[in-house]
Amino acid sequence: MVVTILVVSAVKPQDFRTCAQTSFCRRNRAYADKATSGSFISPYNVIKDTINIEDGIISGELINTENRVLFIFEIHILINNSVRIRINEKNPLKPRYDRVKYWSLIQEPSNTLEYTENSINGKDMFTSLSFGIDRNHKVIIYHTPFHIELLINDVPIITFNNRGFFNFEHLRKKDDPVNKPELVIQPDINAEEAEIQTEEEKEEKQEEGLWEETFNGKIDSKPNGPESIGLDISFPGFGHVYGIPEHTTTLSLKETRGGDGGYNDPYRLYNLDVFEYDLDSPTALYGSIPFMLAHRKGASAAILWLNAAETWIDIVKSKDDKSFLGFGKATPSTHTHWFSESGIIDVFAFLGPTTSDIFEQYGSLTGFTALPQSFAIGYHQCRWNYLNQRDVAEVDAGFDENDIPYDVIWLDIEHTDGKKYFTWDKTKFSDPEKMQKDIGRKGRKMVTIVDPHVKRDDNYYIYKEAKDLDILIKDKDGKAFDGWCWPGSSVYPDWTNPKAQDWFVKKFAFDQYEGSTEYLFIWNDMNEPAVFSGPEITAPKDLIHYEGWEHRNLHNLFGMAFHAATSQGLINRTNPNHRPFVLSRSFFVGSQRFGPIWTGDNFAKWDHLAASSPMLLTIGISGIPFSGADVGGFFGNPEPELLVRWYQTGAFQPFFRGHAHIDTKRREPWLFGEPYTSYIRDAIRQRYILLPFWYTLFQEASTNGMPIIRPxxxxxxxxxxxxxxxxxxxxxxxxxxxxxxxxxxxxxxxxxxxxxxxxxxxxxxxxxxxxxxxxxxxxxxxxxxxxGGSIIPRRQRFRRSSLAMYSDPFTLIVALNKKGEATGTLYLDDGKSYEYQKGHYIYRKFNFTSGKFTSTSLNNDQVQNDENNYIRSNKFIKIERIIILGIDKLPKKIIGYYNDLIDDKKELEFKISKDIVIIRNPKLLISNDWTIEFVN
Incomplete structure (x- = not known):
């Protein structure tokens, strides 16, 4: 008998491990405590005769003087003010996992040749190299003990192992007593108690969690034993650090070992399905980006810890670093400690010097956010679940009846036949193609959910195909892993297997996904992965993936691999290809290339509304600009005021979706009556008025990595x-x-x-x-x-969807600064295809200065205007209004002309209201170069 699981209880703290319940976290924290005890000296030293510098790479060997284990290190001096540090065992018993780079990096980064070798093996036993165009960047590798400094103009920016926390647990045999980790006193045992422990007790404590670990009755077999890596990374002179999503914490990250209002546990990065998550916590949530940005006046720096295993980060701050910055006063510094359960050390340092430089540096390494279809940045209406085809039609009609625009309606798991994805419940949704075409005629789209688990049912073609192809994740005994999720007994295809990727991509073809049309897009949920029967409601760490790798090595990238396959499936289903839309809950480094994410199962509470801002700002500066939080809160029933405020906020966040749990009351925007319906209508309309502005920001994010909403x-x-x-x-x-x-x-x-x-x-x-x-x-x-100083493009005619606005004229809002100047941009393309990559788009630069307002082209030279398909089909789109704010000298007349027809000047009609000038119908086209002159 198959039992269908419908409801998971609310989060319980005991469902998820703390640092004290995690052996490698305990060991690394204890190692850090020992390192700061006063007499400790890091045992890792450079073997000086092994140092080599070639083609921008400093390489060499390290030795742990306590156990004589050898390591190799490489420091890559990269183009674009970045540095990469890699450390691995020289002769491991078996290979350590080093495949994260293939998933997260778009290419192997290039080394710079702009460097100068300085003192090598000098009296202070260090190796130094200057790099950059002006040679004002420097890396110093100290040999004994091993640590690294990165400097700009001889000022330390980032340091590695200055506190001696570097700890690399080499692979070993269980029965080799020489290779056991050094005994450390556990945090919950005081010194007096430790003294009276018997040798047998000490030995037992030492072995706890090394080769097997149990949590809530679930056993992790740990066949490779202890294999964690740890490193301290400090930001001298930086009092604020940001990033490492996803957590419900402050934008400027709190301390975790002391500090006012800090936490007791480190920040945890381990993708988990956390139902009704708590706020103000360092505990793990659905996504993990091990990226941290440090900022102070005059400088920014960042690091990327490229590791997909469970990772913890401690943060402490100090104010005792005296005036090395030359300010003559104590300077705050931030010290961090990173440790992961397995893998190798592969860390990137981005040296800015500005935040925009760092966003570009990070994006050039991991990929910039994919430019979405234009409908994707409109409003989305979702619920678990719309009941049937008639319900969908009535909700769709409700938006029209209440003059509220929207672009996408969503279907959750109940639309399927018994929680089998790529199927339809034919009783509830008898004609899904007609349903999609009915909303498609209005310019709207539909999204259905496809999760990574597969119902174990021999009559289900997806299960049968995956089993026959042998692409399922195996348990430690080599059998297909059986876990429990929404369908009950489920298997999990191994999305890290190229054969699974190829197979799954084809499932989205229109002839494979029965009932799908070009109006249908996809939602990836539960892809952490969620396993209701697993430890911490996720997959056991000792599961076996492609090429024999354990799940513990790649857990945090699993959901992204699923996201990538889904996204490619939507791209491939049309010829020519159209841009995909796939929302994912789980994310990792590089997820921005595949689609948006959201903050998961939030609650209909005021504090959850407040928490959405720092959460989304953090995600945005960590490389994923396209993100949002469920408007109204997923759980609970928001009172009308909260719902209104959430819509008003959501309209100014990148991904704008209303969503609600199956047990909540219906809350479509018009159900609360007046005046709330009008308030919500106005909020959604404001989103649509500003769609040209939003789309321009998305295009720029796709080329330079800038977050769309910015701290x-x-x-x-x-x-x-x-x-x-x-x-x-x-x-x-x-x-x-x-x-x-x-x-x-x-x-x-x-x-x-x-x-x-x-x-x-x-x-x-x-x-x-x-x-x-x-x-x-x-x-x-x-x-x-x-x-002031901004120019904002808007479309102000109210339509039912973004597609209905496709050819509408523009209004330009010119907000002058104190100098009487303003600038802005506008980007347009067909909003659907990849033709923009061939140069078929409109990209305009607006500039107001010295009484002249100009529009000039930012298009590249790929195609000329007369060959630009987008311009040719949209060349008659007009500007219907220009509003200039803050003008000091009111004009007597205003003239406008196309730059290639300068002799054909026309006097424009305008209206003055205080310091606001409104030009109506300037008779100018958006695609042309033109000038407007103000004559005093």
């Missing part, structure tokens, strides 16, 4: 007041957004950084003053401000 410190890198600010943020560099996250708020404090002019986005009124300003709050909107 304040990214926009104002020298303003220390912004470094820990997380309750407001920028969309691009132009829109300042302050979400309202408390019930009954009638005012809020907004911080206006710098000396810029700001304008209320809705009323265009100037905001007087700088710094913290208290502003009134109304229920119909949240505070949003245009930053």
């Amino acid at each position: 304040m410190f990214v926009v104002f890198p020298d303003n220390e007041e912004t470094f820990a600010m997380e309750d407001q943020y920028f969309v691009g560099n132009s829109l300042l957004v302050k979400p309202i996250t408390s019930q009954g708020q009638t005012s809020t404090e907004v911080y206006f950084a710098g000396k810029d002019i700001y304008y209320d986005y809705y009323t265009f009124k100037k905001v007087q003053g700088s710094g913290k300003v208290r502003v009134d709050v109304l229920m119909n909107k949240i505070p949003v401000f245009l930053r």
Whole structure:
């Protein structure tokens, strides 16, 4: 009898391990405690005669003087101000896992040839190399004990093993007493108790968790024994570090071993299905990006710890590093300790010097975010579950009846035949193709869920094919692993197996996925992977993958591998190829190449709304700009005020989807009645008005890695007041957004950084003053401000979907700064295909200065305008209105002309209201170069 599991209970802390319950975490923390005891000296030394420098790589050998185990290291000096450090055993008993790079990097990074060798094996026993165009970057490898410093202008930026935490547990045989890890006193035993332990007890404690580990009755066999790696990485002079999602913590990361308001456990990176997650916690969630960004006034730096095994990170801060920066006062520094259960040390250092440089450096290594289809950045309506085909039609009609635009309606697991993906419950959804075409005629799309588990059913073709191809994950005994998820007894294809990837990609072809059409897109859930019967509700670590690798080595990239196959399947199903849309819950380094992610199973509470901002900001600066949080909260029933505030906030976040649990009350935008329906309608419409602005930001993110929503410190890198600010943020560099996250708020404090002019986005009124300003709050909107110096493109005609706006004219909002200047961009393409990669798009630069407003092309030289298919088919799209804010000298007349028809100048009609000038119907096309002159 097959039992179908429908509900998982809410999260319980006892379901997930702490550091104290994790043997390799205990060992590495204890090693760090020993290293800071005062007399400890790291046993890892460079064997000086092995040093070699060639083609931008410094290589050599290390020896652990305590057990005489040898290691090899390589330091790659990369182009683009980056450094890579790799350390592995020289003669391991068997290969250690080193395949993360094949999944996360788009190519092997190139080494720079712009370097100069300095002192080699000098009296201080170090090797030094200067690099960069000006040779102002330097790497120093100290031989005894081994540690590394990266410097810019002789100022340390990042250091490795300065605190002596480097710990590499070599592979060993269980019965070899010489190769046991050194005995360490466990944190829960005080010194007095340790003294009276018998030798037998000490031996027993030493062995605990090395070769077998148990949690909640689940045994991890650990056939390779202890194999963890650890390293301390410090950021001298940096008081703030950010990144390492996914956690429900502050934007500026808290300390984990002391510090005000800090945590007791390290931050954990281990992808897990966490039901109703807690807030303000370092515990693991659905995704893992081992990327950390450090920032201070005048400098930014970052590291990427390229390891897909379970990883923990400790953070401590100090204020005793005296004025090496030359400021004459104590400078805060951040010290981090990284340790993973297995694999090798493969860490990248990005030396900036600015945050935008780092985003580009990281993206050039791991890939930039994929440019989505244009519908994907509209509003999505989802629920677990819409009941049947009639329910879908009624919800779709409800949006039209209430004049609310939307682009995508979603179906959760209940649309399938018995939780078998790629199938339909024919009683509920008798004609899925007609259902999709009915919404498709309105320019809308549908998303269905496809999870990585496969129901064990010999009559289910997906199961039968996967079994026959022998692409299923095996248990430690070599049998197909049986786990429990939504269908009950399930198997899990091995997405790291190329044969599984090839097979799964083909499943999305229209003749393979019965009932699918070009209007259908995909949602990958439960891909951590979620295994209800497994340890910590996930897969056992001793499962066996392709080429014999244990699951423990690659756990955090498993969900991304599934995401990659799904994305490629949608690309391949059409000819010519169309861009995919695949939402994933699990993510890792490189996931941005395959589609958006979301923050999982949040709750309909005010604090969860507040937490969405730092969570999404953190994910964005860690390489995944396209992310969102379930609007309204997945669990629970939001009161109308909370729902309105969440819609208003979600409209200014990259992925905008309303979603709800199966047990919640229905909450489509019109069900709460007036005035709430109008408030929500207005919020969603604001999203659609700004779609050209959003799409332009997505295009730029796909080429330079810039996050779409940006922490304040990214926009104002020298303003220390912004470094820990997380309750407001920028969309691009132009829109300042302050979400309202408390019930009954009638005012809020907004911080206006710098000396810029700001304008209320809705009323265009100037905001007087700088710094913290208290502003009134109304229920119909949240505070949003245009930053002076910005030009924002908008489309202001209300339509039912983004596709219906395809040929609409544009309104340009020009918000002048104190100098009377402003700039902006607009990117357009067909929103669907890959023709933009061949140069078929419109990319405009707008500039207002000295009383002239110009539009010039940013298109590259791939194709000329008369050969540009997108321009040829959209050349008559007009500008219908230009609104200039903050103009000092009101014009007597305004003239406009195309730059190639300068003799054909036309006087334009305009209206003046205080310091606002509105030009109506300037009779200019968006695709042409033109100039507008203001005559005083």
